[in-house]
Amino acid sequence: MKHARVVYKGTMYHAFEKNGSVQLNDGRLVNEHDVEWLPPLTPRTVFTLGLNYEDHAKELSFNSSPREPLVFLKGPNTFTGHFGQAYRPEDVTFMHYECELAVVIGGTARNIDKKDAYQYVAGYTVANDYVIRDYLENYYRPNLCAKNRDSLTPLGPWFVDAEDIEDPMHLPLRTYINGELKQEGNTCDMILGVPELIEYLSSFMTLNTGDIILTGTPKGSVDTNVGDEVVTEVEGVGRLVSTIIGDEAFVK
Template identity: 60%
Template structure:
């Protein structure tokens, strides 16, 4: 199943795909695009973001691939929905997308064994974890200004339940900027797979429903500018669309 969340008529609604690009409410009514606002498909808890979890991406950035997962946290202000705006600050010289498979936790667990890890997964979504390379301080401190800016991480549009994806480690990822394909990869190239990440994170902290693991991005980064429409797509999971805006536009819509 696919589930999404929208804001419509002053309330938050869970929806499923409808006909003709519409969404369907629980009571069967369908609403057309443009009449509602997309929200992240789950009420997000703790967000874990993986750095350098694809060997080709680490090489692209001239970093050595990590020997243990390189993880940092994202604040709730960073997460936004499908069709939302993300700001490119005026002082940025290089801002790039990161198409990532988002793993959503569905069951509480602590010290989860790798062989039991997938039982704790509710499903999957698509994330685009924008980064501004100008703000990167060093290898060990990639997170604050780079990864926790307001609305820098679109998530959605759907949560696809675990049973719908036969093997999450064999999914094609791609990014298109203004319709041109700029990034292609596969989750098969992750350095640390999903069970390894769940076992690692739960070895020192409890994972709860709504927690999200952003599993990293393959090579193929490109600078994006204000006005660019960025589509990040993952096979079987969905296509997440986002628009880059400048400071003036951001201030007018905030």
């Protein structure tokens, strides 16, 4: 089942996908443009992976994948929902999207073997992990400004139950800017897949219900501009829309 959190006429509802429409938990069917979309769940600890696709590492001039996973933490201030706005500061020269499969943890996980990892997955959603590369110090000590700026991680629109995704390691990913396809890949090309990431993270810390792992992005990240509509989609999980805004529109 696909779950969401929306605001309709000033009231927050849990919602579900039904025949292309949004069904509120009181049974009413509404259009997706008639609601305000929130992230489909309240994130707890959020892990984001850098360079977890070989082709993306190469397009950023890395000749080989990192010796161990590049994992960054992300604060709750960064998250917005479907049809949200992502703020590009006026002085920025390179801000790009990252279409990612987001894995939602569904139980307390510590020292989990990869063969058992899927038992600890509640479901999946789509993330667009915008990055401002002007603020990136280097890949092992990333500047907080690159990964934790307000509004730069749209999430959603749906949270999809794990049992509804037959194989999370075989999902096409695509990104469109103003309707033009710019990025295309598949989760099968991850360097570390979902089971390996859960095994790695749980080997030194406890994962908890509601934690999220953003699993990285394939090649095809290009600069975005104010006014661009960016659509990131993971097949079977969802299609997430956001718009780039500038200083004049951002509420400070």
